[in-house]
Amino acid sequence: MSHSFESFKTRAEAVSAEVHRFGTQEEATAFLLSFLQEEGVSPQEGAVCAAGTFLDGPRKDDLKVKVPGLSFEVSQAASASSKVGISQLDWGIAATGTLVQDASAVDKRLVSTLPPIHVALLGTDRILADMNSVLEHLRPQELNYISCITGPSRTADIERVLTIGVHGPERLIIVVVDDLQQVMA
Amino acid sequence: MTTQFKDSIETALHNPNLTGALGRFSEAYRVSRAKAYEGIDFETVRDEIVAAKADASSRFEELAQQFKQNAEARGAKVFRTSDPEQVKQYILDLAREQGVQRVVKSKSMASEEIHLNKAFEKAGIEVDETDLGEWIIQLAHQTPSHMVMPAIHMTKEEVATVFSQEVEEGQMPDIPKLVKFARAKLRPKFLQADMGITGANIAVAESGTLVIVTNEGNARLVSTLPRIHVAIVGIEKLVAQVKDITPILTALPRSATGQLLTSYVSMISGQVPNTDGSPKQLHIILMDNHRSDMAKDPMFKEALQCIRCATCLNVCPVFRLVGGHVFGKTYTGGIGTILTAWFDELKKADDIQGLCIQCGTCVPMCPGKIDIPKLILELRRRIVVEKGQSMGMKAIYAVVNNRRLFHSMLRVAAVTQKPFKQGRFIRHLPLFLSDMTEFRSLPAVAPRPLRDTIKEIEQPKSPEKVAFYAGCLIDFCYPEMGESLVKILNKAGIEVIFPDEQTCCGAPARYNGAYEVAGQNARDNLKALLATDVKHVVSACPTCTVALKHDFIETFKSLGESDAMAQAEELSAKAIDFATLVKKLVDEGRLTLKEGETLEKITYHDSCHLKRTLKASQPPRDLLQQAGHELSEMYECDTCCGMAGSYSLKLPEISAPILERKLKFIKETGATKVVMDCPGCVMQIRGGLDKEGSPIHAEHTVETLANRFK
Numbered sequence: 036m037s038h039s040f041e042s043f044k045t046r047a048e049a050v051s052a053e054v055h056r057f058g059t060q061e062e063a064t065a066f067l068l069s070f071l072q073e074e075g076v077s078p079q080e081g082a083v084c085a086a087g088t089f090l091d092g093p094r095k096d097d098l099k100v101k102v103p104g105l106s107f108e109v110s111q112a113a114s115a116s117s118k119v120g121i122s123q124l125d126w127g128i129a130a131t132g133t134l135v136q137d138a139s140a141v142d143k144r145l146v147s148t149l150p151p152i153h154v155a156l157l158g159t160d161r162i163l164a165d166m167n168s169v170l171e172h173l174r175p176q177e178l179n180y181i182s183c184i185t186g187p188s189r190t191a192d193i194e195r196v197l198t199i200g201v202h203g204p205e206r207l208i209i210v211v212v213d214d215l216q217q218v219m220a
Numbered sequence: 221m222t223t224q225f226k227d228s229i230e231t232a233l234h235n236p237n238l239t240g241a242l243g244r245f246s247e248a249y250r251v252s253r254a255k256a257y258e259g260i261d262f263e264t265v266r267d268e269i270v271a272a273k274a275d276a277s278s279r280f281e282e283l284a285q286q287f288k289q290n291a292e293a294r295g296a297k298v299f300r301t302s303d304p305e306q307v308k309q310y311i312l313d314l315a316r317e318q319g320v321q322r323v324v325k326s327k328s329m330a331s332e333e334i335h336l337n338k339a340f341e342k343a344g345i346e347v348d349e350t351d352l353g354e355w356i357i358q359l360a361h362q363t364p365s366h367m368v369m370p371a372i373h374m375t376k377e378e379v380a381t382v383f384s385q386e387v388e389e390g391q392m393p394d395i396p397k398l399v400k401f402a403r404a405k406l407r408p409k410f411l412q413a414d415m416g417i418t419g420a421n422i423a424v425a426e427s428g429t430l431v432i433v434t435n436e437g438n439a440r441l442v443s444t445l446p447r448i449h450v451a452i453v454g455i456e457k458l459v460a461q462v463k464d465i466t467p468i469l470t471a472l473p474r475s476a477t478g479q480l481l482t483s484y485v486s487m488i489s490g491q492v493p494n495t496d497g498s499p500k501q502l503h504i505i506l507m508d509n510h511r512s513d514m515a516k517d518p519m520f521k522e523a524l525q526c527i528r529c530a531t532c533l534n535v536c537p538v539f540r541l542v543g544g545h546v547f548g549k550t551y552t553g554g555i556g557t558i559l560t561a562w563f564d565e566l567k568k569a570d571d572i573q574g575l576c577i578q579c580g581t582c583v584p585m586c587p588g589k590i591d592i593p594k595l596i597l598e599l600r601r602r603i604v605v606e607k608g609q610s611m612g613m614k615a616i617y618a619v620v621n622n623r624r625l626f627h628s629m630l631r632v633a634a635v636t637q638k639p640f641k642q643g644r645f646i647r648h649l650p651l652f653l654s655d656m657t658e659f660r661s662l663p664a665v666a667p668r669p670l671r672d673t674i675k676e677i678e679q680p681k682s683p684e685k686v687a688f689y690a691g692c693l694i695d696f697c698y699p700e701m702g703e704s705l706v707k708i709l710n711k712a713g714i715e716v717i718f719p720d721e722q723t724c725c726g727a728p729a730r731y732n733g734a735y736e737v738a739g740q741n742a743r744d745n746l747k748a749l750l751a752t753d754v755k756h757v758v759s760a761c762p763t764c765t766v767a768l769k770h771d772f773i774e775t776f777k778s779l780g781e782s783d784a785m786a787q788a789e790e791l792s793a794k795a796i797d798f799a800t801l802v803k804k805l806v807d808e809g810r811l812t813l814k815e816g817e818t819l820e821k822i823t824y825h826d827s828c829h830l831k832r833t834l835k836a837s838q839p840p841r842d843l844l845q846q847a848g849h850e851l852s853e854m855y856e857c858d859t860c861c862g863m864a865g866s867y868s869l870k871l872p873e874i875s876a877p878i879l880e881r882k883l884k885f886i887k888e889t890g891a892t893k894v895v896m897d898c899p900g901c902v903m904q905i906r907g908g909l910d911k912e913g914s915p916i917h918a919e920h921t922v923e924t925l926a927n928r929f930k
Contacts, residue, residue, distance in 0.1 A: 140493070179490035179491060183484065184483065194376055198399045201438070202436045
């Protein structure tokens with residue numbers, strides 16, 4: 036598993052994603068809290084979070100209190116005006132540093148496309164070897180919208196110069212959590 | 221070629237931004253592509269792609285029906301048509317019905333193919349491209365010059381000017397700022413649009429899935445924010461099963477941009493909710509536009525294995541000089557030439573097919589295993605069949621097809637060239653012929669051809685005989701190469717016979733689409749070369765060897781003639797190139813190189829046909845190094861020298877800069893000699909070095925090795 040993580044991290048960092056790994060959900064939550072505070076998330080410049088198993092229940096209520104400006108009510112308008120979007124991803128791919136998600140629910144796409152920063156949460160044991168392995172779990176035969184994300188948005192359309200952050204996020208922060216048990220498919 | 225076409229080439233060649241940007245990119249591309257494929261078996265991946273795509277193209281109708289059924293069961297509406305006009309009508313009707321005022325698009329070559337934006341503009345509907353390159357092109361009122369990087373021909377200064385003129389004044393040529401500007405200006409358009417249009421890279425029949433890859437994230441926004449999503453998909457994007465997605469996703473980003481995967485891959489298989497919770501309309505248009513005609517063509521169905529990665533543009537020595545715009549409005553480069561002939565019309569490809577130099581560089585790199593040079597030759601043949609050969613060409617072939625007349629004319633030339641001859645070169649030709657000698661000296665026709673001098677060589681009588689196929693250049697310009705070959709094979713105890721009735725190999729005719737002429741050349745040569753029982757037919761010209769080994773058979777196949785096929789196959793089995801034969805003789809201990817020699821530093825130029833068709837890049841290197849030469853490899857040693865037979869006569873303006881580049885890399889090695897295995901390459905490179913007054917000597921391996929055997 037940790038071999039998969041190392042490969043995932045190397046690949047993801049090679050395409051400018053920022054990867055952080057934590058042993059427990061408590062540590063990950065603490066990181067998230069300090070990250071949102073450092074980025075200056077406030078009611079004026081907010082953060083939106085799509086539904087997921089990690090940020091739910093008491094942890095969600097606690098964060099809401101500590102980070103004014105963090106909203107769990109996702110809308111197009113809220114996402115378009117937010118600085119940070121947070122979502123939980125379903126799987127990771129070690130071979131390419133890719134995150135994969137059943138994104139049929141529009142909220143998940145809004146928070147990962149419109150804000151300039153996307154924070155992606157993932158359980159360590161969700162990292163698989165390759166795309167084929169992931170497509171056995173997230174089946175296009177059953178799911179209407181599957182999203183794969185590899186690093187932040189990029190272009191090289193002007194003079195072949197790589198530039199990060201065009202229409203999607205300019206930063207992708209991946210938070211990998213060892214004790215995060217993801218129950219869904 | 222039309223004057224207009226020649227002018228467009230001229231304009232491109234004199235655009236330093238274009239040639240500079242493309243040249244730098246093509247160099248960086250090879251490195252990043254190779255790195256991206258590390259740990260991946262490219263041959264396996266492309267076999268999987270070919271299997272999936274060839275299966276699909278053999279049953280488009282079935283898969284299209286299946287796709288429609290499955291996608292519609294999941295809430296999409298699928299419209300199938302073969303007519304581009306109906307695609308536009310469907311979208312405009314939908315827009316009208318749904319009160320659409322603003323449209324955002326992510327990149328779709330299919331929409332370029334049918335000129336959709338014009339239709340929107342005419343209907344008074346605001347349409348914005350959102351892929352950065354496409355947006356720049358749209359604002360600049362241009363067409364894409366490259367399938368993957370539409371605006372690669374523009375500099376940041378030009379982009380800043382376009383943004384300043386068309387969007388907001390005062391934009392500076394600073395790339396990060398220009399990108400930020402595009403993000404800021406396009407964001408409200410995404411948020412306000414009523415309809416989003418995308419293409420698709422893959423369409424899976426069994427699940428009704430569309431796979432869309434982007435780096436900028438625009439396709440995700442286009443398929444998420446507007447309440448209507450329309451995808452325009454050429455039916456060649458169909459594959460049968462979900463498992464067919466992965467090989468294409470493995471190759472496409474690696475081959476297109478040297479990435480392991482693009483930033484975003486979306487797999488859309490059915491209706492999803494809109495941002496307000498209502499169900500999003502999903503319309504998928506499966507467009508044929510001659511694709512199923514192509515699938516029915518036994519030769520061209522192969523072109524439907526294309527995944528649109530544009531490798532054939534990126535590695536093409538001609539594309540990197542002229543860029544995409546000379547190819548026309550939509551699809552560019554090698555594959556673009558083929559697609560234009562089919563999706564538009566054959567005659568639109570008349571001029572552009574002539575750009576292919578037939579070097580074959582793209583063939584081993586193509587993820588769809590498409591033999592683009594072969595298909596372009598076939599286009600050339602069909603164009604000649606359709607509109608006939610020009611009078612000038614007809615006159616030339618009348619001569620080539622009559623061996624006696626052809627050879628006696630060459631003998632006359634040996635005399636009449638005298639006023640222009642300086643030593644072994646012709647350095648200047650008068651009038652319109654001057655183009656041929658402007659950038660390289662031409663070899664003078666030798667006073668006596670090889671067919672005369674070879675008879676004077678005293679050879680050992682031996683039961684083991686090989687027939688020597690000289691080819692026109694060695695026979696009439698470089699007889700000393702042939703004499704050296706005889707000398708070397710004699711050392712192995714082999715007697716070399718020279719069948720006098722041999723004539724032109726037919727390559728010039730074939731490469732100009734004159735297959736009947738090539739067929740007649742093939743017949744004459746089969747008769748001459750199979751008259752005596754020999755073990756091998758050896759040639760020191762790779763193009764001739766390819767003709768003997770492959771082209772005779774292919775030409776007969778194209779012409780539908782089977783009567784001489786058995787002989788063509790017999791000759792094919794016997795034909796061998798000089799270096800491979802000699803390497804074999806050395807390995808068998810029948811030829812021994814002199815030992816302990818320390819010879820000068822050389823560099824080796826791979827001739828296109830030797831390396832890529834005959835796959836013999838190693839034997840000459842081994843022999844030269846075994847002889848005692850130090851080999852210093854040049855950069856891009858296997859890139860075409862620009863000769864390519866009559867290409868350098870038809871398009872000297874392209875041949876010259878290709879040669880210039882080659883000479884630069886030769887000089888950079890510090891070698892005093894450049895060695896190669898093709899008399900055509902010798903003619904080009906030796907002529908170029910002579911014109912420059914360079915002390916570097918260019919010669920054939922057969923000359924370098926002539927005195928190196930015990």
